[in-house]
Amino acid sequence: MTPRTALWAEIAEAVATDIATGAYRPGDKLPSEAALATRFGVNRHTVRRALAHLSAGNLVRTRQGAGAFVAHRPTEYPLGRRTRFSENLRAAGRMPRREMLALETRAATGHEAAKLNLATGARVHMVLGLGRADGVPLSLNQSVFPAALLPNLPRDLSETKSITAALRRGGIFDYTRAHTRLSAEIATASQAGQLDLRIGAALLRTEGLNVDPTGRPVEYGTTWFAGDRVTLTVGGE
Amino acid sequence: MTPRTALWAEIAEAVATDIATGAYRPGDKLPSEAALATRFGVNRHTVRRALAHLSAGNLVRTRQGAGAFVAHRPTEYPLGRRTRFSENLRAAGRMPRREMLALETRAATGHEAAKLNLATGARVHMVLGLGRADGVPLSLNQSVFPAALLPNLPRDLSETKSITAALRRGGIFDYTRAHTRLSAEIATASQAGQLDLRIGAALLRTEGLNVDPTGRPVEYGTTWFAGDRVTLTVGGE
């Protein structure tokens, strides 16, 4: 008489099966809760309970207002000794796939000015980017460059789409890392949205300064990695 | 669980922080709503809500078609015996500009005649003007001058665009403030439109009489300041 498994569990099972069989593939949008509700002949809350279960199991990810999506497989990003990335921990422009989210020129904050050894209020170019590997968002980074040193950076950057190339055009052919600092943070809502994480997820934060061969500060930036998708290795192997 | 802060509130906070740290300074144009939306990984409407919040708090000002700008902090406007709009603002490091909205010659009202010590029905020149600083409308003012004393004021005024200069041409080389009265009012629709305020915003109203060195009334006028953009200082330093 009474089903041993709850209604919502059955629905979760059915959706999970659809995902396993490939009916819905990673990144696909699931039908809306309302659609699933009528399809299974239940209330929307029952569907929500099923989706919450799948979400807790990292099988689907929901975005308010947008829908529920099949989650990407939790890929470990191999960040080992062979990764060129490790020599430049902050990875300015060296991610497998980069996406530029913002590019603006504004006054340096006091902190930035101090790091870049600029007068307070000097102009800087700010670049915000998203790094992905195999389509999975891995890192979010923000860099600031002295505008006086690289007046044409915005144009060069929008043309070359590469920070390294843009710096080369600006006369900076090499730069090294002066210092790096590591810490951990909790994702804000917007960071979580961009990295496809749940809010409150852990972020690995690296902050660093790059200088040219003469020791002049060239770039100061911060990168936030999705804590559960990246392992950073420092030195050794 | 962490108390969930709304996404738009987080974005408003972030922008406000950027303003507070000096990344965006008064008068600066903020990135477009679309740019902020991609930067925070959010829909434009969410950004709009954040900006609306900042706008309501008078931290930013938006102009359709132009963009969103960091608001100027309230202008300090010293009130004294020798109050001169342009000089005051120049002293505060702002770029003043006066705009004449209307100029007509008519009979004085009973109140005006009494103030200017004229016979009832004497002719006066009335000037309606708008004062701006750095392009931001600050004040609306109405002045009446005895026409008998300054027959050529309309011509002089339209040529010189400066009240002080026009008075000089009319033989008034100096004038001081005999009295000033302060009060507060609610903006009418037309006042709000001219001052770029919301209808119902608070206006600071000053009414005063200027006299020449012999004590003869020269000008009687009322000025309405945008209450949230101006602070009047009286006496003291």
Added chain:
DNA sequence: CCGCACTATACAACTAGACAAGTGATGGCA
């Protein structure tokens, strides 16, 4: 009786897309 699963309803928050209205820069033309 209580607790549980589920239903029902309502509203808030966010996304998505479209179009109108206004601004500012540019280039053509008299």
Added chain:
DNA sequence: TGCCATCACTTGTCTAGTTGTATAGTGCGG
């Protein structure tokens, strides 16, 4: 030169759809 039409861009507004959350109610089994 100066004016003007044009065009890209930006904010304002609207409609519609989606998930998030809160509250209240129902039926059933212990």
